[in-house]
Amino acid sequence: CSFATSGLPDVRERTLIAIKPDGVQRRLVGQIIQRFEQRGFKLVGLKMLQASQDVLSEHYCNLRTKPFYGSLLRYMTSGPLVVMVWEGHNVVQTSRTMVGNTNPAEAQAGTVRGDFSIHVSRNVVHASDSVEGAKKEIQLWFQTKDLLDWDSWDQTSNDDV
Numbered sequence: 001c002s003f004a005t006s007g008l009p010d011v012r013e014r015t016l017i018a019i020k021p022d023g024v025q026r027r028l029v030g031q032i033i034q035r036f037e038q039r040g041f042k043l044v045g046l047k048m049l050q051a052s053q054d055v056l057s058e059h060y061c062n063l064r065t066k067p068f069y070g071s072l073l074r075y076m077t078s079g080p081l082v083v084m085v086w087e088g089h090n091v092v093q094t095s096r097t098m099v100g101n102t103n104p105a106e107a108q109a110g111t112v113r114g115d116f117s118i119h120v121s122r123n124v125v126h127a128s129d130s131v132e133g134a135k136k137e138i139q140l141w142f143q144t145k146d147l148l149d150w151d152s153w154d155q156t157s158n159d160d161v
């Protein structure tokens with residue numbers, strides 16, 4: 001029989017995770033990063049920044065007509081964000097599960113929002129909602145040179161070890 005490759009996991013899938021200003025202000029950065037590392041995903045990009053109106057209006061372009069859009073932009077510019085790219089098999093969908101329902105009141109305990117927040121307007125974290133969406137968001141927030149392709153030392157042949 002021939003060797004089938006179609007069932008192999010796509011380990012290169014990537015998603016954009018952002019810790020929102022309330023997450024930074026409440027000192028939740030370490031705990032949130034820990035969850036993604038512990039799950040087994042690989043961090044390939046990370047930066048802390050004050051988001052501009054321009055980038056946010058692009059990031060949330062599908063929400064422009066929503067009544068909460070103005071307060072969402074004020075919230076997202078109220079302090080620095082920690083923006084990250086995580087990589088691994090099924091990372092987009094798994095991250096959405098780990099982050100939990102948009103409305104923390106409906107988020108399961110054990111999810112980031114279910115454990116750390118109570119209101120939809122302060123829900124701590126963003127996670128891309130599709131593989132295509134993730135690609136666009138990663139391009140919006142990161143330059144290609146700032147995403148690092150790296151392997152664990154035990155997965156490479158290294159004469160120095």
Ligand code: UDP
Nearest residue numbers: 063068072101102120121122123126127129
């Ligand atoms: N949001 C809000 N009020 C709402 C719905 C959404 O303030 O009634 C905010 C909230 O911060 C949410 C963001 O808008 O995370 C984007 O909404 P979306 O529906 O894309 O949810 P997400 O993908 O973040 O779960």
